[in-house]
Amino acid sequence: MKVKQSNIATLFVHQDDSVTLDGKPIAINHIMHAIEDRIYANPKLVVLLKVHPEADYGRMVACLDELKLANATKVSLKTATK
Secondary structure, eight states, X not given: OOOOXXXXXXXXXXXXXXXXXXXXXXXXXXXXXXXXXXXXXXXXXXXXXXXXXXXXHHHHHHHHHHXXXXXXXXXXXEEOOO
């Protein structure tokens, strides 16, 4: 299924365990509010959670927890290096 780029938010957990939302650094405890706001503005939003294979597993779980708190129901998980 093709999804318009405007309907995708990309959350990326990097190899150094830093996290970015659409290429901009974000603290894990800010993810919930950022995604809530994006879903409110665009109910069709799909969150793509990309995780570097060498990133800490706990960081990925923390991001998933924040997405759950934000009521993000459309989440795709992908392993990626960039």
